[in-house]
Amino acid sequence: MSIRTAIVGYGNLGRGVENSIRHQPDMELVGIFSRRTELDTDTPVYPVADIDSYADQIDVLYLCLGSATDIPAQAAAFARTFTTVDTYDNHAKIPAHYMEMDEAAASGDNIAVVATGWDPGLFSLNRTIASSLFPTYQQNTFWGKGVSQGHSDALRRIDGVRRAVQYTIPREDAISAAREGNGHDVTGHTAHLRQCWIVADESEHDRIRDEIITMPDYFVGYEVEVHFITDDEFARDHQGLPHGGHVITSGELGESRATVEFSLTLDSNPDFTAAVQVAYGRAAHRLRESGLSGAFSVLEIPPYLLAPEPLEELLARDV
Amino acid sequence: MSIRTAIVGYGNLGRGVENSIRHQPDMELVGIFSRRTELDTDTPVYPVADIDSYADQIDVLYLCLGSATDIPAQAAAFARTFTTVDTYDNHAKIPAHYMEMDEAAASGDNIAVVATGWDPGLFSLNRTIASSLFPTYQQNTFWGKGVSQGHSDALRRIDGVRRAVQYTIPREDAISAAREGNGHDVTGHTAHLRQCWIVADESEHDRIRDEIITMPDYFVGYEVEVHFITDDEFARDHQGLPHGGHVITSGELGESRATVEFSLTLDSNPDFTAAVQVAYGRAAHRLRESGLSGAFSVLEIPPYLLAPEPLEELLARDV
Numbered sequence: 001m002s003i004r005t006a007i008v009g010y011g012n013l014g015r016g017v018e019n020s021i022r023h024q025p026d027m028e029l030v031g032i033f034s035r036r037t038e039l040d041t042d043t044p045v046y047p048v049a050d051i052d053s054y055a056d057q058i059d060v061l062y063l064c065l066g067s068a069t070d071i072p073a074q075a076a077a078f079a080r081t082f083t084t085v086d087t088y089d090n091h092a093k094i095p096a097h098y099m100e101m102d103e104a105a106a107s108g109d110n111i112a113v114v115a116t117g118w119d120p121g122l123f124s125l126n127r128t129i130a131s132s133l134f135p136t137y138q139q140n141t142f143w144g145k146g147v148s149q150g151h152s153d154a155l156r157r158i159d160g161v162r163r164a165v166q167y168t169i170p171r172e173d174a175i176s177a178a179r180e181g182n183g184h185d186v187t188g189h190t191a192h193l194r195q196c197w198i199v200a201d202e203s204e205h206d207r208i209r210d211e212i213i214t215m216p217d218y219f220v221g222y223e224v225e226v227h228f229i230t231d232d233e234f235a236r237d238h239q240g241l242p243h244g245g246h247v248i249t250s251g252e253l254g255e256s257r258a259t260v261e262f263s264l265t266l267d268s269n270p271d272f273t274a275a276v277q278v279a280y281g282r283a284a285h286r287l288r289e290s291g292l293s294g295a296f297s298v299l300e301i302p303p304y305l306l307a308p309e310p311l312e313e314l315l316a317r318d319v
Numbered sequence: 320m321s322i323r324t325a326i327v328g329y330g331n332l333g334r335g336v337e338n339s340i341r342h343q344p345d346m347e348l349v350g351i352f353s354r355r356t357e358l359d360t361d362t363p364v365y366p367v368a369d370i371d372s373y374a375d376q377i378d379v380l381y382l383c384l385g386s387a388t389d390i391p392a393q394a395a396a397f398a399r400t401f402t403t404v405d406t407y408d409n410h411a412k413i414p415a416h417y418m419e420m421d422e423a424a425a426s427g428d429n430i431a432v433v434a435t436g437w438d439p440g441l442f443s444l445n446r447t448i449a450s451s452l453f454p455t456y457q458q459n460t461f462w463g464k465g466v467s468q469g470h471s472d473a474l475r476r477i478d479g480v481r482r483a484v485q486y487t488i489p490r491e492d493a494i495s496a497a498r499e500g501n502g503h504d505v506t507g508h509t510a511h512l513r514q515c516w517i518v519a520d521e522s523e524h525d526r527i528r529d530e531i532i533t534m535p536d537y538f539v540g541y542e543v544e545v546h547f548i549t550d551d552e553f554a555r556d557h558q559g560l561p562h563g564g565h566v567i568t569s570g571e572l573g574e575s576r577a578t579v580e581f582s583l584t585l586d587s588n589p590d591f592t593a594a595v596q597v598a599y600g601r602a603a604h605r606l607r608e609s610g611l612s613g614a615f616s617v618l619e620i621p622p623y624l625l626a627p628e629p630l631e632e633l634l635a636r637d638v
Contacts, residue, residue: 016572016573019572019573020454020572020573023454024454091638094634094635094638095631095634095635098634115638120638122448122579124637124638125448125622126581127636127637128622128623128625128626128633128637129441129444129622129625131626131637132598132601132625132626132627133591133594133595133598133625134594135339135342135343179584240575253335253338253339253587253590253591253593253594254335254338254339254587254590255587255590256559256585256586256587256590256591257586258583258584258585258586258587258590258591258594259582259583259584259585260441260582260583261580261581261582261583261584262445262580262581262582263578263579263580263581263582264577264578264579264580265498265577265578265580266575266577266578267575267576267577268572268573268574268575268577271572271573271574271575271577272452272572272575272577274572275452275453275572275577276452279451279452282451297623297630297634297638298622298638299621299622299623299630299633299634299637299638300621300622300623300630301621302618302619302620302621303444303447303448303617303618303619303622304447304616304618304619306447306448306451306452307447307450307451308451311616311618311619312414314447314618315413315414315417315616315618316413316414317446318443318446318447318450318618319410319413319434319439319443319616319617319618
């Protein structure tokens, strides 16, 4: 029987989850719950205020809500009534979020899978597995090439900047050092370069470049590239939300060295985050069906529960 | 309380497991069981014929035995009396091995973790997780740089070859194609190059090179490099057992592409295989302590069970 799913929230992530569910062989999408009733979608849309009355029609509720305020304010209430999956990404507060969701989900006999996506999420999984293999190790996480919204906003606040985007890009020399076990010398400032693409009048280029490379916190201390381009080039090349990164773990085993690396190259950060969230929804449903309840992190979930195929098929195909 | 472990078999893998256990904060090594009683080690050595009398002193038994004949002949008998971890690597026969170990382990109320290591093992884990994220995808596994024993043996059978080693090396163009989602065109012959390092008299080099590049099955159809070196160079540079590889999965999500890559660079294949096996022993013990029994593949094991640290610490550190 199909897993009956629904979505709360309809930004980039919610749209990615909607599209992903359509491609799952074992899921159907009951509807999208939103404060807005006019959404540009063929999926049925319902007021989020009415969601509790749909409780017996929904197996898994995908929380596609922001981590800054929506998840902390609303997630536990959803977990009391629904099996949920979120992509909460405030690393420092994940243990507290886990505890809150555990209590809420357990009280409703539901499962709450927390902090899926890729970082936290698949990167967390890899950090734990890789570090478990070494008595001592050096572990570095690199992010990018990816759009930094905060830095892009900072560029757009500069006088004369008409359009701007900032990509954070891991430096090849830092990645090489991590792969060779020398990642302890890699700091936030030396791990990444900041690449700026700007549309502005030519007469302003020199001043804008100066303002960028002297901007404290955001750019000072980093390797910074500033590229001025035309409106057409900006429209053609810089509309996406690429992201990705590397988790590199290197350590000694006896007399020998081993390096474990997990890497992602993503054209669209929200589409991939959505794909991970949807797969963990399958696991959430299966955990619930097996009689369990409470919060689960990605570290606690047997990986085969992510796959639509039965274990026997995976053992024959992937192992 | 420490996990009381023991080892059966004392080749490269057994020695790697012994060394790894010494570095675990939560394990002790009770002894090594072998048919040979004279082993070059400080660990107590016992005759494998007596192993059943140690059943109440051992929590986890590491099966460091060959996959060709020893594991099929002996593993199930051990699983009836001990919680075991093996590195059985005959991919096609893993489902049958799993079934046999499941029955044996369940009959003794033990856990049997099967087919750990890196391929099968960590690569299997990554193949399952990555493929679960895409409606359709292209997945390629590359092996190397690593020593191929079969090809090295083939070189040594050529007249006049005094010493020889063959490394299988993934071709950069094939890896790039896989990363870009064009891995469907990559075949066994185009994925890897075969690099040969040979010690032989100079007068024989041309003939030996000819015999190599025209050897059917082993070398014809591959890109082949043949390097002649001195005895001293061979002794200095080619004594190790390096290995590694890449699992690359690429697919479309909506309008965008994502590529997931897991890579290993290993100075010593047996040392890393041992490190993975030892970590899964921790998981085996914890599964047993939680009251479960039967066979488990790496796909079924919650990843946090590999780590010596408690879940709370991992949630605060890695997630």
